[in-house]
Amino acid sequence: MKVILLFAALLFGAWLWRAGRRAKLKDQGLRNKPPAPPQTEMVPCLHCSVHIAQGETVQGKLGLYCSTEHRQLAEP
Ligand SMILES: [Zn+2]
Numbered sequence: 001m002k003v004i005l006l007f008a009a010l011l012f013g014a015w016l017w018r019a020g021r022r023a024k025l026k027d028q029g030l031r032n033k034p035p036a037p038p039q040t041e042m043v044p045c046l047h048c049s050v051h052i053a054q055g056e057t058v059q060g061k062l063g064l065y066c067s068t069e070h071r072q073l074a075e076p
Contacts, residue, residue: 047074 046063047070057064065071
């Protein structure tokens with residue numbers, strides 16, 4: 001009888017450990033989920049009309065440019 005109780009306790013312990021681990025892994029999985037990549041909008045250069053990603057543009061007084069050179073040419 002003692003052996004059965006011990007075996008049951010071990011099984012219960014293993015089940016608890018596994019359940020806890022699974023919950024932890026699931027939690028980590030949700031936290032490590034990479035964020036959706038930001039939408040890179042393509043905008044035309046005000047000077048040469050070449051489309052460039054918004055993050056790589058140069059801000060001018062009149063608008064966005066592909067380079068500082070074009071900003072200087074368009075906005076003297
Ligand atoms: Zn340009």
